[in-house]
Amino acid sequence: MPSRRRFLAGGGLALAGIAGGSAALGRSSDSPSSATNAVVEANAGPGPDPDPDATATVTVDTIDWPMVRYDPAGTSHNPDASGPRDDVRVRWEREIDPGSYDWHSPILVGDTLFATGRDSIVALDRETGAVRFTRSGTFRSAPARASASAYRTDTLVVSHPGGIRGLNAAGGYDLFGLEFGLERWHGAGNGTGTPARSSPTTRPPVTDGETVYAIAPTAHRAVALDASSGDLRWEFSIGDLPLGTPYRPVLWDDTVYVVGYPTTVAAIDAETGERRWAVGLEQIDLLAPTAAAEGILVPGNRQVSLLDHDDGDVLWEYTHGGNADDGTVAVADGTAFCTDGTGTLHAIDLADGTERWTADTEYSFQTSPAVADGVVYLADFWWDELLAFDAETGDRRFVYDDGAGFSQPIFGDGVCYVVESQRILALEEAA
Numbered sequence: 001m002p003s004r005r006r007f008l009a010g011g012g013l014a015l016a017g018i019a020g021g022s023a024a025l026g027r028s029s030d031s032p033s034s035a036t037n038a039v040v041e042a043n044a045g046p047g048p049d050p051d052p053d054a055t056a057t058v059t060v061d062t063i064d065w066p067m068v069r070y071d072p073a074g075t076s077h078n079p080d081a082s083g084p085r086d087d088v089r090v091r092w093e094r095e096i097d098p099g100s101y102d103w104h105s106p107i108l109v110g111d112t113l114f115a116t117g118r119d120s121i122v123a124l125d126r127e128t129g130a131v132r133f134t135r136s137g138t139f140r141s142a143p144a145r146a147s148a149s150a151y152r153t154d155t156l157v158v159s160h161p162g163g164i165r166g167l168n169a170a171g172g173y174d175l176f177g178l179e180f181g182l183e184r185w186h187g188a189g190n191g192t193g194t195p196a197r198s199s200p201t202t203r204p205p206v207t208d209g210e211t212v213y214a215i216a217p218t219a220h221r222a223v224a225l226d227a228s229s230g231d232l233r234w235e236f237s238i239g240d241l242p243l244g245t246p247y248r249p250v251l252w253d254d255t256v257y258v259v260g261y262p263t264t265v266a267a268i269d270a271e272t273g274e275r276r277w278a279v280g281l282e283q284i285d286l287l288a289p290t291a292a293a294e295g296i297l298v299p300g301n302r303q304v305s306l307l308d309h310d311d312g313d314v315l316w317e318y319t320h321g322g323n324a325d326d327g328t329v330a331v332a333d334g335t336a337f338c339t340d341g342t343g344t345l346h347a348i349d350l351a352d353g354t355e356r357w358t359a360d361t362e363y364s365f366q367t368s369p370a371v372a373d374g375v376v377y378l379a380d381f382w383w384d385e386l387l388a389f390d391a392e393t394g395d396r397r398f399v400y401d402d403g404a405g406f407s408q409p410i411f412g413d414g415v416c417y418v419v420e421s422q423r424i425l426a427l428e429e430a431a
Helices: none
Strands: 035-040 058-063 088-095 107-109 112-117 120-125 131-136 144-146 155-160 163-168 173-175 178-180 183-187 206-208 211-215 221-226 232-237 250-252 255-260 264-269 275-280 290-292 295-299 303-307 314-319 330-332 335-339 344-349 355-360 370-372 375-378 386-390 396-400 415-419 423-429
Touching: 107 144, 144 206, 144 211, 155 211, 163 211, 206 250, 221 255, 250 290, 290 330, 330 370, 344 375
Parallel strands: none
Antiparallel strands: 035 058, 088 423, 107 112, 112 120, 120 131, 144 155, 155 163, 163 183, 173 178, 206 211, 211 221, 221 232, 250 255, 255 264, 264 275, 290 295, 295 303, 303 314, 330 335, 335 344, 344 355, 370 375, 375 386, 386 396, 415 423
């Protein structure tokens, strides 16, 4: 949908590694769902970076994608978003620093797109790809946007080897080559952590209002943190359960669900951190969960299980017979979508676990589908193509092959955004 902007100009330095200007993002809507009608704080023009918490008057109507897999439930579907459907062209592209690597899926907040690599974060104008800021740092996940009542601007929450970090979404300052003011807080530390893969399954934080839910870097604790301060609200010790390295948690209503390799699923009270239930499934090599109204979807090596929210009972199992060791399940309009590691995309009826259709992807790698406006999109850093399928029939709609591996795509108003090995791309319907 169109944007309405009124700028108060400030200043900014040219930034090394990525060509472009700099700017600062401010507060947007407190809800990660649907469209955002936001007041954004922006600065542009030559000179040093301005006060990152100074308020300007930029009004924006946008469709957000504020965290990996879109929402706390991990559905990878924004019902208000859309992307190209029948053919695709590049709307804009922005080269990223070739010295950085392990780039993650981007997020959209207001009129800004954020992306993190292993040692940098970049903020781009979603309409043009112009650089608002880039900052150095150590990051092991994509960011998640959180409200922060203590600040005028939002907080971006990321994982890094020593804990969870809360970052100033306005970027802090870059003054004569010195960067400061980016980090607001550092929580859930006391661990060295493990390097994260550039995949939606790499334990990125989840945010809901002013609470952050995350897996601590030691991989032995699930934690809830205050988004304004990083203070610990509760922690859940995973060491007492037969639970290996857990994946990104998901949130449904008042419960946090955690799945860990190889067979355990746990439900945690989102307010208190108390354990509600924990079950061990017969299937092995469990993967990251997805929450839906029908239950908790847990993919595994050869099948997908739907568990009851209240007690973890298995409601149905869908056996695809593949060999999946990565990837997540997307959920849209009563259907679950997953890949099986042997070159097939599956559409599953959420009501009873029956097959709706399957489609050949021509790739044996497993990945995490994303859905927008009746189209299922597949991409992976190991693939050289972005694939699109009709969500109702499984018919292939288009293939975009001008790249060298893609992140899981995200969507705004008719635009698909992906991170490639050396570029960030905005793709739209070809004329």
